[in-house]
Amino acid sequence: MRISILGGTGDIGEGLALRWAFHSNHDVIIGSRDAEKAHTKADEYETELDSRGVDVTINGFENGMATDRGDVIVLAVPPYHVGDTVESIADRLDEDDVLVxxxxxxxxxxxxxxxxxxxxxxxxxxxxxxxxxxxxxxxAFHNLPAARLANLDAGLGIDTLILGDDEDATDIVRMLAEDIDGLRALDAGGIANAPEVESITPLLVTLAMHNDGLHDLGVRFS
Amino acid sequence: MRISILGGTGDIGEGLALRWAFHSNHDVIIGSRDAEKAHTKADEYETELDSRGVDVTINGFENGMATDRGDVIVLAVPPYHVGDTVESIADRLDEDDVLVxxxxxxxxxxxxxxxxxxxxxxxxxxxxxxxxxxxxxxxAFHNLPAARLANLDAGLGIDTLILGDDEDATDIVRMLAEDIDGLRALDAGGIANAPEVESITPLLVTLAMHNDGLHDLGVRFS
Structure with a gap:
């Protein structure tokens, strides 16, 4: 599968790109508003993976071209850019695509x-x-510790919660999530349940602030 | 320490009462609006503990009398009764007490x-x-699996998040939480942070609804 990570130059995008390239056979494509930045970061990720003996091609493109090339498009952009980003790529999407x-x-x-x-x-x-x-x-991927995700030496052992109203699409994303070693995907129901899922992320930062020895936290349900 | 659990006849109250009586030397007192119900449940808990070789006295009282006798008063009542319950016991509280x-x-x-x-x-x-x-x-104790808590054969291995604006009081509650085997207490900062903590509880129920094999869930941050 071809996974395009828009905002793939940012922290959570970097972690997802490296993990999918490292743990799976999916094609990873980096998108950015700035094509040059996308190229540069894609090269950096290739170098990082090469240093670990993984010979893989990661391409970087401007967001629109990255969308054209992807089957699954991850919106790893800041929250205040999500609406604009989707609008900017809307005419590059087709019904076989999945937005994350x-x-x-x-x-x-x-x-x-x-x-x-x-x-x-x-x-x-x-x-x-x-x-x-x-x-x-x-x-999906709301409550992940970004720095730990981007450090391929670090173990995960955490969950990600999948929200969606289209069963085929959630199945695809659940599969992609579980392709990452140490990440378990749980079904959190429809998008109506997103507030409870999203609100865990600030709590993870709060807990790191207040508890010595805990930082870059994820969450596990058991 | 004397812990009075108002609503100690309900599900989360039962679990906390049994766990503290089983794992610690604190005196556990059951409160209810109905004194007779408090007596009956306290006797049931004593019998349950006795069957496990723990000889302990658990007393039951009407909420006001239970408050008089407690150092720490846990408001294990439904959310719509919390305000009324606190008002009904306000003149039984003193500044050495801690409300949970x-x-x-x-x-x-x-x-x-x-x-x-x-x-x-x-x-x-x-x-x-x-x-x-x-x-x-x-x-504290917002995100606990009630049935698992009340089953002394079940392991926990989960976290509870402590919120408070009075450091001495949060220290006491953290200590009481950690007296329960398998429960780790984390500092979640002040009461202003309570919405993010409380909103995990409905999510735990949602996850149990949507994922086969998962039920009565708790949460662990790592």
């Missing part, structure tokens, strides 16, 4: 990070509202 | 259980607002 939304809105307050719930209900819902009607959107 | 709020508001929708955030911001905040100014309130 991992972004979360949060704000720092004195006591910790708080969930910033958008008017639409969730960032995943913003993506779904902006997408063409025939293109399914799946929420 | 584990309740969470949630509602069932088609796709799963959703967090019902009260106007005050959180149920923990409702408890804090209703309590006398000199009595500290700590949020």
């Amino acid at each position: 939304s991992p972004a979360v809105g949060m704000k720092r307050e004195e006591e910790g990070f708080r969930y910033h719930r958008p008017g639409a209900g969730s960032v995943t819902r913003i993506a779904a509202d902006a997408a063409p009607d025939d293109v399914p959107v799946v929420g | 709020s584990p309740a969470v508001g949630m509602k069932r929708e088609e796709e799963g259980f959703r967090y019902h955030r009260p106007g005050a911001g959180s149920v923990t905040r409702i408890a804090a607002d209703a309590a006398p100014d000199d009595v500290p309130v700590v949020g």
Whole structure:
């Protein structure tokens, strides 16, 4: 499968790109608003993987071209760019594509990070509202520790929660998630349930702030 | 320490009562609006513990008398009774007491259980607002699997998140939490952070609905 990671130059995008390239046979494509930046980062990831004995090609493109080339398009962009990004690629999507939304809105307050719930209900819902009607959107990868994900020496042993209203699309994303060693995918129901999933992310940062020895946390349900 | 569990006849109250009586030397007191029900349940818990070779006295009282006798008072009542319950015991509290709020508001929708955030911001905040100014309130035990907690044969291996604005009080509750085998207490900062903590509870129910083989879930941060 061809996975295009828009915002694949950012922290969570980097981790997903490296993990899929390292643990699976999927083609990984890096998208960015800046094609040059996409190329440069794709080369960096290739070098990192090569140093671990993995000979793989990672291409970088401007977001629109990256979308053209992908079967699954991950919106690894900041939450306030999710709607614009989907609109900017809408005419490059077709009904066989799957959009994946991992972004979360949060704000720092004195006591910790708080969930910033958008008017639409969730960032995943913003993506779904902006997408063409025939293109399914799946929420996933919201609660991952970015630095740990991007460090291929680090173990995971954590869960990611999959949200979606299209069963075929959620099945594809669940499969992609479980292709990453140490990541377990759980079904969190429809996109209506996204607020409870997204709001874990600021809590992970808060817990790292307040507990010595805990940082870059993920979550496991058991 | 003397721990009075108001609503100690309900599911989460039962689990906390049995675990503290089983794993620690704290005195456990069961409170209920109905003194007779409190007596009956306290006797049941004693019998359960006796069957496991633990000879311990658990007393049951009407909530006000239970409050008089406790150092730590756990508000294990439904979320819509938290404010009323605190008001009903307010003149039995003194500044050496600690109130603990584990309740969470949630509602069932088609796709799963959703967090019902009260106007005050959180149920923990409702408890804090209703309590006398000199009595500290700590949020804790929100995300526990009730049936597993009440089954002394079941292992835990999960976390509870402690919320509070009074350091001495949160220290006491953290210690009480860690007296339960298999329960790790993490500091989640002040009561302002309670919405993100409370909203995990409906998600645990949603995940159990949607994933075969998972039920009565807790959460672990790592």
